[in-house]
Amino acid sequence: MSSHEGCSHGATRPLRGKALIASLFDVDEDRIESLSWSLGHRVTVESDATRLFALDHRRSNRSLTAFEATDYTCILRLQTPIGREKFYGVAKTDLPEIPEDGDWVRTD
Template identity: 40%
Template structure:
């Protein structure tokens, strides 16, 4: 499992430990902002995965030229949103695809 560490100059946001990859300086978005951003006509779903040992789900969205959003649904149904640089998430997708506890849904 990846270790998520706060980095100098970041806002202190980290992805939950269940996520099998790290990204530099993710920005935690409020539920209202995150749901609005991924629901926008310009947002494109890159893929959706589900955790095989629990009911976590993860979805990646392209939202601007250089920014993507990670949407996580917790086992109790809460949504968490994180903004990240697209190049960081591009590097993370193979790790997610190879993770034995995650499988792609879409």
């Protein structure tokens, strides 16, 4: 049991992983597929996938980059403040041109 259980400090934790992507692109979490690092790296780097866009978070060192994997699928690379990369698969139709979140800015 956590010593912080039941405590309210008034601050909310930042969204991470699938929850962050779901919130950022207004898509159901069930439509986002977690990918292994080796698969994500192979598709985005080794296969020289086309980069669609990149976003940086204004108040942290997080970044999100979208790559075209197929005509219908995108791979999202979420980089954490410490440099860890996580990869997710999303249908291209679930990604709008520009996410509706003021904390994320397009960098490309």
